Amino acid sequence: MDLSILVNKFNVKGRLVALQPFGNGNINDTFLAIYRNTFTETQVVLQRVNRSVFPHPEVIMENMHEVTRHCHEKLSADAQEGRDDRVWQMPRIIKTKEGRDYVTDEKGEVWRVITRIMSAHAFDVAQGPEHALECGATLGHFHYLVSDMNPAAIRDPLPGFHITSGYLAAYDRTLETHRAKDLLGSSMEAKRLSKFIEERRGLALALETAEKNGELRKRMFHGDPKVNNIMIDDVTGKGTAMIDLDTVSPGLIHLDFGDALRSICNPAGEEETNLSKVVFDEDLCTAFCKGYMKEAGAFLTDADRAYLYDSIRLLPFELGLRFFQDYLAGNVYFRTTQPEQNLNRARVQFRLCESVEARERSIRDLLAKL
Numbered sequence: 246m247d248l249s250i251l252v253n254k255f256n257v258k259g260r261l262v263a264l265q266p267f268g269n270g271n272i273n274d275t276f277l278a279i280y281r282n283t284f285t286e287t288q289v290v291l292q293r294v295n296r297s298v299f300p301h302p303e304v305i306m307e308n309m310h311e312v313t314r315h316c317h318e319k320l321s322a323d324a325q326e327g328r329d330d331r332v333w334q335m336p337r338i339i340k341t342k343e344g345r346d347y348v349t350d351e352k353g354e355v356w357r358v359i360t361r362i363m364s365a366h367a368f369d370v371a372q373g374p375e376h377a378l379e380c381g382a383t384l385g386h387f388h389y390l391v392s393d394m395n396p397a398a399i400r401d402p403l404p405g406f407h408i409t410s411g412y413l414a415a416y417d418r419t420l421e422t423h424r425a426k427d428l429l430g431s432s433m434e435a436k437r438l439s440k441f442i443e444e445r446r447g448l449a450l451a452l453e454t455a456e457k458n459g460e461l462r463k464r465m466f467h468g469d470p471k472v473n474n475i476m477i478d479d480v481t482g483k484g485t486a487m488i489d490l491d492t493v494s495p496g497l498i499h500l501d502f503g504d505a506l507r508s509i510c511n512p513a514g515e516e517e518t519n520l521s522k523v524v525f526d527e528d529l530c531t532a533f534c535k536g537y538m539k540e541a542g543a544f545l546t547d548a549d550r551a552y553l554y555d556s557i558r559l560l561p562f563e564l565g566l567r568f569f570q571d572y573l574a575g576n577v578y579f580r581t582t583q584p585e586q587n588l589n590r591a592r593v594q595f596r597l598c599e600s601v602e603a604r605e606r607s608i609r610d611l612l613a614k615l
């Protein structure tokens with residue numbers, strides 16, 4: 246179906262004047278649509294939910310409906326009380342002209358339209374300590390927003406998501422394929438990465454065991470809080486919203502904490518090819534933690550705090566493993582533009598993991614001061 250016919254099925258006022266690819270997510274297809282009439286302009290985001298990643302796109306939309314309903318109510322109550330130092334935002338689902346949350350096209354693809362957070366941007370890499378602090382505050386505030394949601398209202402959006410032992414098992418199965426054997430046999434770099442994984446198999450269980458023991462418990466988490474999913478207000482420079490709500494579900498908030506830090510404390514970004522530029526920046530980490538604790542510190546238990554370092558080490562390992570497994574499997578999950586891209590993304594994450602390990606003492610010290 247023509248994209249403009251599709252977007253026009255949603256209830257947006259005005260005439261469609263522009264429709265163009267938008268953002269750089271690795272999973273969904275995203276477009277910006279601009280509508281205008283004589284006096285005003287409305288910008289909305291059109292997205293196709295990736296069916297090969299999310300087994301049930303309708304579940305994603307039902308979850309998004311629940312999450313946004315809960316948070317919008319809480320946001321407007323807080324705003325009325327004048328609780329905050331800023332206007333916190335969250336995208337809203339725009340319904341179709343028939344009152345539905347999404348459209349299914351003739352191929353069975355699920356499309357949605359959500360509001361764009363205006364006069365705000367997300368960055369692909371941290372811009373400095375002030376930005377990192379705002380990212381921390383925005384994630385902390387998000388955890389506060391979803392903290393009293395009923396987890397039973399949310400269905401599992403992506404079975405196996407952030408279960409590191411499951412990624413390790415998938416990696417082991419991939420190693421048995423001809424393609425993986427050929428790639429490992431012909432590339433020194435691939436061999437080096439496989440060795441890196443072998444040396445850290447035990448790490449995969451760091452958080453899973455603590456959860457099984459009852460030391461850590463699931464709460465509502467975001468699932469994908471990387472720096473380019475955190476919107477910063479253009480005018481004030483303050484964080485204003487978390488976007489990309491597809492994976493919001495019950496999970497360990499440690500996964501968010503570690504995932505945000507692996508993204509924010511690597512100013513070289515996920516696509517850097519010069520590994521010597523990939524380092525875990527402790528100043529950015531300190532700033533992020535300060536912002537996060539301001540908003541969420543009150544509900545962290547001692548056990549939660551005890552596992553923060555493990556989460557910072559685990560998440561780059563996990564993402565590197567996911568990228569590397571996808572490279573060996575023929576790049577079927579993460580969007581790529583070149584065949585070696587997932588290999589390089591894995592190199593970056595593993596280098597970052599090493600950089601965290603090398604700074605363990607001082608990262609633990611800075612976390613102890615929070």
Ligand code: GN1
Binds near residue numbers: 270
């Ligand atoms: C994917 O779609 P995007 O780019 O926001 C992935 C995250 C990874 C991220 C790495 C559902 O997120 O888990 O951390 O790529 N999302 C999913 O860039 O797998």
Ligand code: MG
Binds near residue numbers: 272469489491
């Ligand atoms: Mg995402």
